[in-house]
Amino acid sequence: MTGPLVTVSELAQLLGKVTVLDVRYRTGGAAGPAEFEAGHVPGAAYVDLDADLAAPPGPGGRHPLPDPAHFAAAMRRAGVSTGRPVVVYDDWGGRAAARCWWLLRHHGHPDVRVLDGGWAAWWQSGGAVAPYEDEVGPASPYPGDFEAAATGAMPLVGADEVLDLDLLVDARAPERHRGEVEPIDPVAGRIPGAVNVPTEANLDEEGRFRSAAELRELYEGVGVRPGATTAAYCGSGVTACHDLLAMEVAGLSAALYAGSWSGWITDPSRPVETG
Incomplete structure (x- = not known):
């Protein structure tokens, strides 16, 4: 595998050689665990975004980064080991999977990919689906050995830094960016x-990531440049990782402002822009 994405055909050849994580989650969508038990990529383990990929809401926003020890323990339960490649998928265009990809990379895992097109692409391709007739309930993977390490592979910025960056990218829908509506x-x-x-701009009509050249043109068009201090944010720090994943595909890089909009507005002295 090369780059941060893996195709359905590539994953089909890799089953049994990689750890597969199912991170199905959508804001206001169907419950991920029930969907997982109804059908998943064979051998996959379910990872709960709210429980495993975020800390409880608070001053750090609606989805603060999880405590490293808590995150590492959740990954070990899901079978993640540092020396074994990981593939993550969801049913939300890669938005939830990108959060898991970013966290694993941030905490030192060297080989993590997102399934391009996610569960829909796997299902539509006719890929094998568990549980089989003789399989009952969720998968029970062997525990992994993953430990969270402070590698700095995927950088962070705090609220006190964002106004001094060369560029800040907002991954939310355009109407939320303009301040015309705020549903959450x-x-x-x-x-x-x-x-x-907006994360939708990263995807083509089939829900797969656009080509590296298209994504590079998209992000360079708003001012992302190699060497510039750049960060991405969204509503709660989840879908911003989708923009970071798209930039990685394009050969660009940026930091995450994990608190994002929901964390920014917890301090009323911080400035707000609309229009």
Whole structure:
């Protein structure tokens, strides 16, 4: 595998040689565990975004980063080992899977990919689906040996740094970026100076990531440049990872502002921009 994505055909050849994580999750969508038990990529383990990939809501936003020890323990339960490649998928265009990809990379796992097209692409391709007739309930993987390490492979920025960056990318929908509507958080608007690349722009009509050349043109078009200090944010720090994944596909890099909009507005002294 090369790059941060893996295709359905590649994953089909790799089953049994990689750890597969199912991170099905959508804001306001169907319950991931029930969908997982109804059918999943063979050998996959379910990872709960709220429980395993985030800390409880608070001053750090709606989905603060999980405690490293808690995250590592969750990954070990899912069978993740440092020396074994990991493939992550969801049913949300890669938005939830990108959060798991980012966290594993951030905490030192060297080989993590996202299944391009996710569960829909796997299902539509006719790929094998568990549980089989003789399989009951969720998968029970062998525990892994993953330990969270402070490698700095995927950088972070804090609220006190974002206004000094060369560029800040907002991954939310355009109407939320402009402050016209805010369906989730109590304040509408954006962090001053932020440019908008909604996650939908990263995907083609089939729900797969656009080519590296197309994504590079997209992000360079809003000002992302090698060597510039750049970060991405969203509503709660989850879908911003989708923009970071797209930039990685394009050969670009940026940090994550994990608190994102929901964390930014917990301090009323911080400026807000609309329009």
